[in-house]
Amino acid sequence: MRAVSEDDPHARLHELGLELPAPPGAVAAYVPANVVQISDALKLVAVSGQVALRDGRPLHEGRVPDQVSVADAVDNARACALNVLAQLENAVGLGNIEQLLQVSVFVRSADDFTAQSRVGDGASDLLVAVLGDKGRHARAAVGVNALPLGVPVEVAVLALARG
Amino acid sequence: MRAVSEDDPHARLHELGLELPAPPGAVAAYVPANVVQISDALKLVAVSGQVALRDGRPLHEGRVPDQVSVADAVDNARACALNVLAQLENAVGLGNIEQLLQVSVFVRSADDFTAQSRVGDGASDLLVAVLGDKGRHARAAVGVNALPLGVPVEVAVLALARG
C-alpha cells in the first residue's frame, strides 16, 4: 500500500478508506492547533488534546476496560488521531509535516488496567499509516481516572512542519 | 481593555488588577523555568508544573468537584497561570514572549468529573488576557486522581521567546 503513495498522505488516507473530519473550530481561550515559526523553513506545531466526538457527543464514554472495551478504546484512539490529522491539515497541510515529534495518549482507566500501550497503538498506527516515516513519533501513554466529557481517550501532539 | 495595552503585558496585568507573585526559587533537582537558545533570535522555554500556594500552603486542597468546587478550581487554575507568568517574567521577561506553544492542565478529579476544560479555562483565559495573541496556545486538559501537595490543579507550559 505504501509504495503507491509514499509521499502523499492524502492518497494514503484515500487508500485507507478514511476522510478527514472537519476540524473543530477555534475555541475562545485556546486554539486547536498552534503554529510557531522557529526558523526560515521550520515551524513547531502543537495540537491540542483531541477527543473523539460524533455529532458533538462522545463516540464512547467511560473508563477502559469495564465501561469501554479495549477494542472500542483502540477505535477511539484511532478517531482521536484522525482528528489530530485534521487539525494538522487545517493548520499547516499534511504534506508539509516534516516529522511528528511527540504523541501524548491519556487513557481513562480502571485502577488495575495496564494495557494503555495497546490503546495508544490505535492512534500511533494510524498516524504512521497516513504520514509514513514522517509520522513516526515518541510516545507517552498513561492512565488517568477522568477525562473531559467522559471520553476514554485524549491524544495531544507536538510536530515539526516545513514552510 | 486590550486596545490600551495591546503590546504591553505589564500594563495588562495592571489593568486586570493583578500583580505577579514572586516566582518560587530554584529547586535542587529541577528548575522552575528552563531556557534553551534554539536560534540567533529564539529561545524555547519550558515552565515546570505550577501549583497555587499561599504562604507556602496550598490555596485549595482536594479533588474537583466534591472537595474543591468547580468555581474554586477555576480560581486555582488562574492562580497557577499567574505563577506561570511570574516564571516567564523571571526567566525571559513577559515582553519577550514570542508565543505560548502548549499548555498542559492537570485537574485532580473525582472519577466522574468531566469538566476539566472549564477548569482549564481559568488558566487559558488569564494567559490570553495578559499576553494577548502571543498568549494563544494549544492545550491538553486531563483529569488525574492525585497531585503534589494535594492541590487541585497543576499547569505546565512550553513557550517561545525572542532574544
Next chain:
Amino acid sequence: MRAVSEDDPHARLHELGLELPAPPGAVAAYVPANVVQISDALKLVAVSGQVALRDGRPLHEGRVPDQVSVADAVDNARACALNVLAQLENAVGLGNIEQLLQVSVFVRSADDFTAQSRVGDGASDLLVAVLGDKGRHARAAVGVNALPLGVPVEVAVLALARG
C-alpha cells in the same frame, strides 16, 4: 565528584557506579527516541515514556505508597531516568546533549498520595548527576491511577542536542 568529569557524562556514570542498560529496541508504531533537526547545529529529541523493567518484567508493580513504598518508587524513578539516558545515548550520544528541556513524571498514586515530587526527584537527581548543568530541566510531576504494565513510574523527556 563533579570536578573530575564536569563535561563527560560517561565518566560520571562510571563514578556513580552505573552502567547504561541496553535501550529497548524500536517498537512498531512508535520509536523510543525521536530526533528532528531544527537548525544546522541543533536537534530536538523526544524520548518516549520510559518505565523500569528487569528481564522484561516490571521492576516494581503497583501504586504508591500502599503497594510500592516511596523509597522503592524513588528507585524506580531513577531506573526510568537511566533508561532515558540509555535512549539519549543511543539516539544522539550523551556527549551531544545541549540541554534537557522538559521532564514529565507520572507516578501511579493512591488517591491521597501527595509526594509525587519526592518520587520525581529520583529521576531528576540522576539526570543532573550524569549530565551536570546540561541535565537541568523543567519538570511536571503528577499522580495517575494507572500506568502501562502496572509500573509505579513513567518518565518522558524532551531535550536539545548538538549536531
